[in-house]
Amino acid sequence: MTTIAAGAKSKAEPRSRLTLSRLVRIFQRDKYLYLMVLLPLAYFIVFHYIPLYGITLAFKDFDISQGIMGSPWVGFKYFEEFFSNPYSWLVIRNTVVLRLWQLAIGFPAPIILALLLNELRTMRFKGIVQTSSYLPHFISLVVVSGMVISFLASDGPINNLIKSLGGQSVPFMQLPEYFAPIFTFSGIWQHAGWASVIYLAALTSINPELIEAAVIDGAGRWQRLLHITLPGIAPTVTIMFLLRIGQLLTVDYQMILLLYSPAIYEKADVLGTYIYRRGIIGADFSFATAVGLFQAVVGLVFIVGANWIAKRVGDTSLW
């Protein structure tokens, strides 16, 4: 084995100065790799980097005849318009509140599910639970929203149950105060199973000798959970948490778009839906770009900040 490796090494080109002939030789040798990369590179430039340039629109008055480049600069006009409007703060607050619901309840759910699955002894049953709990992740948002709306409708099964127990029918989708729990729990229903995959992967990578040693030392299941299992998955949990922090101002607005109605905007309207209504429906392109830029910058600041803290406090970080 070692001789093969040594042989391969001696065959490698000696490290020489970067001459033209050497460049040509490298290009000759790797030409197919360069050819392959051409299309993806064009894709990233057109569909990711040109839109990045489009951000300048936030500082311009968009004139459709002039295009983005020719439109006149207006500085922070649209940011001032956004921050001076009290409705903007309502939208920001709604976004953060929904995110916090998701962090508090939605984030632990897949971890708990993975830990419960890990304690199962019958592999067959474990497989059944996993297979069925992943399924909703692959169902469309329109279907999930349609289910939520019709199950909670005045003639839906939930209200039928309430009425048969002698209660009053509740117009859940019209009452703002119900929106956060409805949104959070439908999110858990759809994604917690699938999200548990990554924690199950982390659980299987825990060294079984550690567990055996703990059993020999007389550790019960609870002690093994506290001292081996949880520390074992802590790095994964940290990384997933950091990624969530970066999405503080990003909730699943496509789901909200399907679920909300003007009657509950006061709790359900978020930055994503606001950008959609002002930008796509209202064609207020510069304003909506400014809101989007604010959202992206805050996200970036939070993920960098959270990563910095994680680095100082523990030894797990994204980069």
Added chain:
Amino acid sequence: MIDYDKTLSSRIFDKINIILLILVVVATLYPFYYITIVSLSNGNAVLRGEVSFWPVGLTLDSYKLVFQNPAVPISLRNSLVYTTLGTVINLGMTTLCAYPLARPRFSGRRLFTWVVTITMFFSGGLIPLYLLIMQLGLINNMWALLLPGAINVWNMFILRTSFQQIPEELYEAALIDGANDLQTLIRVALPLSKAVLATLLMFYAVAHWNDFFNALIFLNDRAKYPIQLIMRNIVILGRFEQTNELGGGSDFAVIEQTLKYATIMVSTIPILLVYPFVQKYFVRGVMIGAIKG
């Protein structure tokens, strides 16, 4: 030595755990089951609240009415076209991107990795993309649904990891046999990454089939709508094409609810049918990406 796993409290925990997880399974699957049985039931029975565990007055009338709406078959065909074409583009582009990034010899690797990674953390957002599509003249064109998401960076990294896990000796052997990089990709890398490719195929295809938002903002011609958008109109906005046919003489055998649920079933059956066969594959595929990525 006491075996703690056989103590009373431990056995009680096992029982509670099994009950909890059975509840998880029921909570996950019952909504699908409920929709199925309501869509197959007589509307009157549904209105009287008799349908909870099995269909009452078994009938396919709701499904017949769904397909009498001409928008449904058209949109199903559109979705099939978008999904097939979109997934082919996705897999091709993802492979072209992942393979050079997996080859240590490729001198632009670091730079290109950066170009790709930056897009994960910062994007122009909705409006700049919308204006780009507008300027490319792709509004109301199906390519607006297929091109912008051609490469999902997460998926690309999963495939790159899979390419990297193939022993370097196999690549070397192919090169010694005189194969170029393109031939090595087709004859060595792709055949050895079948599980991951199947996973990505599933991810991409499901994403295309389920997409409604891109169609909502980029398409305005109803004849081009995918099934999800038609379903949104029927299920969420409650707009039917032929409301006059509802309950027309048939003693309300079909009501709004059974019609909505039948529509949901029609759009979801393809996924429900494919899911059991591919799910074993994709869990393994994701594990590869999750552990090594």
